[in-house]
Amino acid sequence: MKRTSTLLLLVLLYSAVCSAQERKLVSILGDSYSTFQGYVQPDTNYVWYYNTPQHKTDVTTVTQTWWYKFIQDNNYQLSVNNSFSGATICNTGYRKADYSDRSFLTRMNQLGQPNIIFIFGATNDSWAGAPIGDYKYSDWTKEDLYQFRPAMANLLDSMTNHYRSSQIYFLLNDSLKESINESVLTICKHYRIDCISLHNIEKKGGHPSIKGMEQINDQIKEFLKLKGSNNFRIDYRKSNKTDAVGYLIGERKEDYDATDNTLFILNPLLLHNC
Numbered sequence: 001m002k003r004t005s006t007l008l009l010l011v012l013l014y015s016a017v018c019s020a021q022e023r024k025l026v027s028i029l030g031d032s033y034s035t036f037q038g039y040v041q042p043d044t045n046y047v048w049y050y051n052t053p054q055h056k057t058d059v060t061t062v063t064q065t066w067w068y069k070f071i072q073d074n075n076y077q078l079s080v081n082n083s084f085s086g087a088t089i090c091n092t093g094y095r096k097a098d099y100s101d102r103s104f105l106t107r108m109n110q111l112g113q114p115n116i117i118f119i120f121g122a123t124n125d126s127w128a129g130a131p132i133g134d135y136k137y138s139d140w141t142k143e144d145l146y147q148f149r150p151a152m153a154n155l156l157d158s159m160t161n162h163y164r165s166s167q168i169y170f171l172l173n174d175s176l177k178e179s180i181n182e183s184v185l186t187i188c189k190h191y192r193i194d195c196i197s198l199h200n201i202e203k204k205g206g207h208p209s210i211k212g213m214e215q216i217n218d219q220i221k222e223f224l225k226l227k228g229s230n231n232f233r234i235d236y237r238k239s240n241k242t243d244a245v246g247y248l249i250g251e252r253k254e255d256y257d258a259t260d261n262t263l264f265i266l267n268p269l270l271l272h273n274c
Contacts, residue, residue: 023075023076023077024074024076024077024114024115024116025076025077025078025079025112025113025114025115025116026067026070026071026076026077026078026079026114026115026116026117026118027078027079027080027081027082027111027112027114027116027117027118027166028067028080028081028082028083028111028117028118028120029082029083029104029107029108029111029117029118029119029120029121030081030082030083030084030118030119030120030121031083031084031085031086031087031088031120031121031123031124032046032047032048032049032083032085032086032123032124032207033048033066033083033120033123033173033207033208034065034066034067034081034083034118034120035047035048035049035081035083035084035085036049036050036062036065036068037049037050037051038051038062039062039078039081040081040082040083040084041080041081041082041110042082045082045083045084045085045102046084046085046086046102047083047085048085048207049065049207055205055207056204056205057204057205057207057209058204058209058210059207059208059209059210059213064210064213065213066208066213066214066216066217066220067081067118069213069214069217070217070220070221073217073221074221076116079111079112079113079114080110080111080112080114082107082110082111083120084102084107086102086124087099087102087103087104087107087121087124088103088104088121088124088125088128088130089103089104089105089121089122089125089148089151089152089155090103090105090125090130090131090133090145090146090147090148090150090151090152091103091105091106091145091146091151092125092128092130092131092146092147093124093128093130094124094127094128095128098146100145103151104119104121104151104155105145105151105154105155105158108155108158108159108162109158109162111163113165113166114163114166115165115166115167116166116167116169117159117163117166117167117168117169118169118170118171118220119155119159119168119169119170119171120170120171120173121170122148122152122172122173122176122180122184123173123176125148125180126173126176126177126180130146130147130148131146131147131148132147132148132149132179132180132183133147133148133149133150133151134147134149134150135149135150135153135183135186135187136149136150136153137153137157137190138157140153140154148180148183149183149187152183152184152187153187153190153191156168156170156187156188156190156191156193157191160191160193168193168194169193169194169195169196169220170184170188170193170194170195170196171196171198171216171220172184172185172195172196172197172198173198173201174197174198174199174200174201181197185197194223194227196219196220196223198215198216198219199219200215201215201216202215
């Protein structure tokens with residue numbers, strides 16, 4: 001009897017270990033929207049959300065954050081949350097200060113070995129008025145990385161090479177400068193990175209509220225649901241239409257448009273205001 005109990009215990013422990021090993025690991029490279037006190041790595045990163053709020057927000061527990069909700073809803077596991085409040089993608093910050101100590105470029109290789117990576121940035125580049133620069137996809141100079149477009153390209157180029165086995169998604173905040181929106185969409189398209197364009201996110205003090213966090217989580221899940229159900233890779237592109245549009249890049253020949261190899265769709269969950 002004792003031998004049987006021991007064997008059963010070992011089987012249960014093995015099953016638990018296997019189950020934990022099978023859970024997908026999620027890492028976040030972000031700014032204030034993805035911070036929470038005690039949940040960022042390294043712990044010297046600045047945070048915006050606290051257990052005892054220090055800003056105008058109703059978010060007071062980590063369970064209310066978009067990334068915690070997404071991980072719990074999908075039975076995933078957090079690998080690294082390397083988010084830094086106020087950080088820009090490029091090395092130029094507020095008041096033209098040098099942000100190379102905290103930029104996304106500086107932190108991009110510190111995310112562990114996750115299955116899924118969310119890059120949630122560009123908000124501070126927009127708010128700080130970082131130089132936009134030119135589209136440049138190679139041979140970056142040090143000076144280039146203080147401008148948004150070349151820095152954004154360098155970020156995605158480096159991450160797609162460093163995290164070859166990871167699925168990378170870019171989360172694009174709403175209400176940013178059109179030059180930033182256009183740049184993010186164009187550069188994500190170049191590197192075939194799925195860009196999830198958020199819309200109508202409720203905020204307090206410029207940052208997602210409890211409802212806003214739920215909206216972000218819901219919009220990510222809806223995006224992934226649509227992508228999975230159609231076996232499509234989703235991308236966004238500018239249009240001369242006055243309404244919002246989305247494009248799907250199809251896997252079958254009949255899904256392609258003869259003019260630009262895209263399938264045009266309209267869906268409120270996939271919108272980018274053009």
